[in-house]
Amino acid sequence: MLEQSLLLTDLYELAMLEAYAAHGMAGTASFELFVRKLPPTRGFLMAAGLEQLVGFLETMRFMDEEIGWLRASGMFSPGFLDGLAALRFTGDVDAMPEGTVFFGDEPILRVTAPLPEAQLIETRLINLMHFQTVIASKAARMVLAAPGRQLVDFGLRRAHGAEAGLLAARASYLAGFSATATVLAHRDFGIPVSGTMAHSFIQAHDDEATAFERFARVRPKALTLLIDTYDTERAAAIVARLAPRLAAEGIHVTAVRLDSGDLAAHARRVRAILDAAGQNGIRIFASGGLDEGVLQRLVIDGAPIDGFGVGTSLTTSADAPALDCAYKLQEYAGRPRRKKSEGKATWPGRKQVYRRYAADGTIAGDVIALAGELMDGEALLQPAMRAGRRVAGLPTLEQARACAATALTRLPDVLRRLGPGAVPVAISQGIRDLVARMDLAAQPDSVP
Amino acid sequence: MLEQSLLLTDLYELAMLEAYAAHGMAGTASFELFVRKLPPTRGFLMAAGLEQLVGFLETMRFMDEEIGWLRASGMFSPGFLDGLAALRFTGDVDAMPEGTVFFGDEPILRVTAPLPEAQLIETRLINLMHFQTVIASKAARMVLAAPGRQLVDFGLRRAHGAEAGLLAARASYLAGFSATATVLAHRDFGIPVSGTMAHSFIQAHDDEATAFERFARVRPKALTLLIDTYDTERAAAIVARLAPRLAAEGIHVTAVRLDSGDLAAHARRVRAILDAAGQNGIRIFASGGLDEGVLQRLVIDGAPIDGFGVGTSLTTSADAPALDCAYKLQEYAGRPRRKKSEGKATWPGRKQVYRRYAADGTIAGDVIALAGELMDGEALLQPAMRAGRRVAGLPTLEQARACAATALTRLPDVLRRLGPGAVPVAISQGIRDLVARMDLAAQPDSVP
Structure with missing residues (x-):
């Protein structure tokens, strides 16, 4: 089926896998999915698509005929292709449950897996998570409006x-x-x-x-x-x-x-x-x-x-058909990683999002922190997969719908009225300290 | 496969089919697909998706398990469902070849088939033709820009x-x-x-x-x-x-x-x-x-x-992710039909689009005429299917790409520069006369 084929991916994922294989790079990687900045017409977003992603990851594999076609294409070395037949997703996924409301820069999903697995799934993972999140976020606005x-x-x-x-x-x-x-x-x-x-x-x-x-x-x-x-x-x-x-x-x-x-x-x-x-x-x-x-x-x-x-x-989520989302490497082989591209720099390390509520039950603000950092508030990223299998008790669609309904009641009034406004999202001291340490350690003269 | 299932449709298509079946309404219908009005950021559109549509129509059928599921759902009468097993697409399709440039109100595709067949395919036909047309139209702008x-x-x-x-x-x-x-x-x-x-x-x-x-x-x-x-x-x-x-x-x-x-x-x-x-x-x-x-x-x-x-x-064709397109009944049982909804009235009858070129080869203007009307110019709707089978010589992707390249060279300069502007599209006298005759014949007091 089209929607299950591992060939439904960007060529570069396979090219990178070949390079990782050639150099034995199979250490543990943590990638996080997040939306950098909300579209101007969105005060909040709603996470969706996890169920389809988990289904994809649980069953993904290269079919023999797909490997045969790759071989015939001449684009890859035979030795690398031989290894693809056994490739499965064996990693962990932590994610905001479907129906959770979230904001800019917050990781909504984290994959921790051997680097080749975590890399290969990038394209379809974004394709699945992005679309349903786009639509749930748009639909939630209509639900609030009527x-x-x-x-x-x-x-x-x-x-x-x-x-x-x-x-x-x-x-x-x-x-x-x-x-x-x-x-x-x-x-x-x-x-x-x-x-x-x-x-x-x-x-x-x-x-x-x-x-x-x-x-x-x-x-x-x-x-x-x-x-x-x-x-x-x-x-x-x-x-x-x-x-x-x-x-x-x-x-x-x-x-x-x-x-x-x-x-x-x-x-x-x-x-x-x-x-x-x-x-x-x-x-x-x-x-x-x-x-x-x-x-x-x-x-x-x-x-x-x-x-x-x-x-x-x-x-089509006509006014905002796409989100500025990214799936970025935050840690590899035990070391935090950071992309520093202009306007697209990332917060390094494995992270968690903590949410605090006001006395009336509405969201007061979120803190993005390191996964190990001690924080008050509700931890939004929850286990979804362990060692390649879904955890027990992953919410059903009806449970996710109930979660979404609750989440909408807890939005600040201005967001419920679809007005402009933002929930404060803070970056923890732990992350800021980590960035400072990484900047200090960076070798300014590393050009060989 | 998801993308081939006839259950990937709107419920009302099946409901209407049941009503047609109950009343023996299987006369020949002509539906046309057109875009009412171009998005503000589009001076032209490019037709695409015909190949996938033809593939769908050639092979479409209800699977036994789908009929079984419909039966178990209790939504339809058993007699009607029995008839679905034999349903195939047996009609004709005329369409602008992929890569053709077109404008508002112009039919880009016409289906002529027994009413139930022409009706049932509506949802997926639009779904397939709309999307690729959206993307080809956006991509063509990038090709012109660079x-x-x-x-x-x-x-x-x-x-x-x-x-x-x-x-x-x-x-x-x-x-x-x-x-x-x-x-x-x-x-x-x-x-x-x-x-x-x-x-x-x-x-x-x-x-x-x-x-x-x-x-x-x-x-x-x-x-x-x-x-x-x-x-x-x-x-x-x-x-x-x-x-x-x-x-x-x-x-x-x-x-x-x-x-x-x-x-x-x-x-x-x-x-x-x-x-x-x-x-x-x-x-x-x-x-x-x-x-x-x-x-x-x-x-x-x-x-x-x-x-x-x-x-x-x-x-995502981010600035115009959807087109205001419609698939409308223009003729049934030999009689022209016309929808008169406010702001959404249609031109009745089976139509053809004729294109005329200036001396320098650029498009001078189009005329939308009745299919039988004698007109100068290039007839844009060409046979794509006859009696449920594709016609010989339907363009390959490479041929469609060549057609698109030629079409872009024949756009007026202002459209090639992505500037505002429009190619004149006229409605023929034959259509105008037909509308006048239909309005005259309409019974103003037909409320029973």
Whole structure:
């Protein structure tokens, strides 16, 4: 499978592995994954993707045909390729549990493994962790913007490929969405699936009323009718007349869906039309170009909309489709390591993040410290794998979703309102001392 | 496989299929895929993804275990599910060849098939065509921004999942990139693969010179050394001293890579250091936060950079990660259909796009016309599938890449410079007459 192949990696990972092998460099390495700086439109991020990463690491191996192809490519020495067949991930992973809220520079995951293993997994590790973290972080904003409203992922079609569509459903559910339209996400993750109808269904019929009736008979239990194909209010009137007739047959119109125009204005008029016909029970569901800003305005304005289908802006995280994340070597063979590139210098050593809470339960601030440093607060990085196997009790998707819900309640108010603001993140004295010692030890004249 | 499952779809597609089946609606439908309006930062788009779509349509079918799972889910009637086993795609596809440049409202693909087939494929069809079109359109801008420079896709890690990473390599190569770092894209698509080294490789060694030498011995043919881990110019001096020694062993340093700081300034200083040491043959390769705007400035400023590795901005199309595209029913059972939703009304009927060129060979303008309408100009939609099978002679990736290269030379100058501007796109009189006839025929009082 595409998503499990170890050839889904950057060429340089294999090139480095060959060099490590040639020089017997198989000491223990610690790499950490972190986001350097949050996008301007994000006050917090939410960790996600660990479950898929652990699944990948537990089963990863080079297939015989992959090694055969590498051999035929002539890009690597035969001796090096011989060694790949036995390569497995045997290391440890510590990570923030999925659904944890985090901030810039904080390690969200640490891999401790023999250098070649920790190196090889870099590309796919970032690919898996980055994407779901991007989506969970975006979805969490929508959850905060529309409290108590049903939010459904409609975004498979414009997600970036198959895996993105499937995992966006997972990440958004984890962050608090109610359901997805993606059938496979229901099968693979148990996420509630829901769906309405497309304009093409209406258009394929000669009139809207017939289309509604026909659809009703195949969806008698969870029936949502799309009413904006020609004229939203006229269609609402059709639904108002049709609903009692269907009810007599035991078919209940659950909701109508609006997908275009001024959603608040249409929702008010449609609500009035339905209520005047005694159809107070029919809910109004809206979709079309929604993002957390639009959701927030609709909710604040009191638009009578009960649920939202969110597509493109969710599954592409349209305003921030990528994070400035990195997976960096922090320790090798017992010695801390530090990259000093301009604007991209890293904090060395194996680290932990400690979180402190205010009296009202909201996050007061975090401290990034060395893993061995004594600190108050909740340690956010928790064991996820030991010696290549997942630890017992890794959270289920439902547990991660509960963790995410709790995490959102503990955000400072300004972040819950999606306003600008930042939680203070401090660097411990232990890290600062380590950096000072490393700078002192650096040989300024080491050019040979 | 995830990317071939027909369960990777929206629930409503299956719900509509059940309703179509219940009412014997299997007439011929024509759907068209188009982008309503270009993103503000795009003057043109480039069609891509057809090859993957055709592959999907040729082989698509419900697996027995998928039907079994649908049955167990209780979401559909058993009779309907029985019919799914035999479902295949038997229709026609006409499409702009991959690499074709196009503009807003133009159909880039038309499916003509029995309604259930044309409906079912909607979600994955958009998912496949949208993504590669997004990426090819972004990559084409980079190709125009850095003419004659080597451009390499470095973006797998931050692409949205496995398929996005793999297909971004394909779409960017199609648009004119030289290579990718993704090993699997080399295997699956024959795209040249290239790679350098990561900072972690340098950091894992006690000094840079040792790291360079060790890497050199495993990459004697295409050796690029990363020089910004600690101090770019100091590392360039190390390379300048090391290169003659390696050359004596038959190992040639092909390039150095810069990945941080002011790339133009570093490139000038590094060029001077290398040239002063007689190493004029070592090329300079740059990466880190590049997009077409940065590329354009570096090239215009004459920065001595020979090639670029582009990651995140390419594989997420960061400034425009999604297009406002739609797949809409334009004709069913011989009758044109039209969606009239506010701001989302469609042009009805089966259409064709005709392109006219100025005397200098650049695009003068397009006309969107009915498929049967007589028009001057090049007809852009070409047969891709007939009766469920691909037509003979569908372009290879290399042919599509050549088509893209030609298309970029035929863009008006302002678009080649990535400036604002638009190619005129007209709607034919035939379409306008059809809309008028449909509006006239519409029953204003059809509420039952």
